[in-house]
Amino acid sequence: MNTLKLLQNVLVASCQPVDDGPMDDPRITAAMALAAEAGGAQGLRIEGLDNLAATRPVTKLPIIGIVKRDLPDSEVRITPFLEDVKGLADLGADVIAYDATQRLRPVPTADIVAAIKAAGKLAMADAATLADGQQALAEGVDILGTTLSGYAYDIAPAEAGPDYALIRAYKELGAFVMAEGRLNTPERAEGAIRQGADCVTVGSAITRIEHITGWFADAVKRSQND
Template sequence: MSQGSNSSFNSPFHRLRGRIIVSCQAAEGDPLDDLDTLTRIATSVLRGGAGGLRAEGTARIIAFRALTQLPIIGIIKTYDANGDVYITPSFHSAKAVSDAGADIIALDCTARRLTAPEPWPELIPRIHSELNRPVLADIASLDDALAAERAGVDAVATTLYGYTAETRGIRTPSWPLLQSLVAHLTIPVLLEGHITHPPEALLALDMGATAVVIGSAITRPETIANRFVQATRPADG
């Protein structure tokens, strides 16, 4: 039996079943990139019924933990020289996330990270044994997910679909990917990324997703406003 089947690791995902998780993040330079602002956003989405939060960075996780006992997915982002993002790429970053109060630690479990200084398959057992936290694998493909499940993760999320070399630039949910994940995995599957309308979240749950993570469509006024602007702009010609 893998560590991922341990009930203590699965309990946060049981609490999230059928729920909407809101990712309260802001890119560097975004007008919302402010701890007090993001904490107010987190407070607001919790009042709106969010079943959990996703947070980046220890200061934000600590601030959100003070707001709620609902599950928090914690990450730390780093960037390489090309601007590519990596999610919680080391045990040091995983421990920082855990110490800040996150219930779940999300890792970049894509193939590109297998040659990293600390490959993610080596991080999973350490997080389980030393931090006693469940691991959420952020993946971009079925192959990523299957490899992560074999390595002992407790759940997978489609977070990195659209952000790897093979999927770069895609900004719509992959329903075939979700269907394949649900069909082939025995661990919880979270749909994360590119959800813009409530019916899409309902569809994901109907297709078997354990929960749905939504970010920009709820928390970023710039993105929301631009969607309305683009929809009402006259077509060229």
């Protein structure tokens, strides 16, 4: 079945452990993916070649693959190089996502998209603004994601909610829209679909125990100050 059809109106679980944390192990990432699948996720987002290599053999769900890098001369982190695209494609990612912002980068976005398409994969733009989305569509992407809204350019305040306005704007462009970013409650995920998203990706609220525990710990501390 067409991958976009498989991703229509479903939950994608982003299985990305905290870097260098106690769960940062490919075997644990694969286990997270299976647990998310058991819970009803119908797609996965996996970061890193080692994690993808561990996860692809154990699930038939569509996988969105990315590689994150910390570059000395660019703020772009998500799949910045052509060799990242090749590695993800070779290991079986169905969709390859990349940073689609218009910031200084080592490889032009058009070249990244062309490499993804040449590998026979779907291209997903991790974008932040309407202009990002327009450029990505012009370059041939298959999926527009709100992934970097509030993280690129202007950092959103900690209390900011999902960017529903950007979801609506991307839908008006005629895109297949992946809602992603600050969708950390079931109600917010539902709201994203109601605003026009075709699919929803949730990460920290599902797979990052450190973050989830911190939310509860902070709430307990706040109660002591009331």
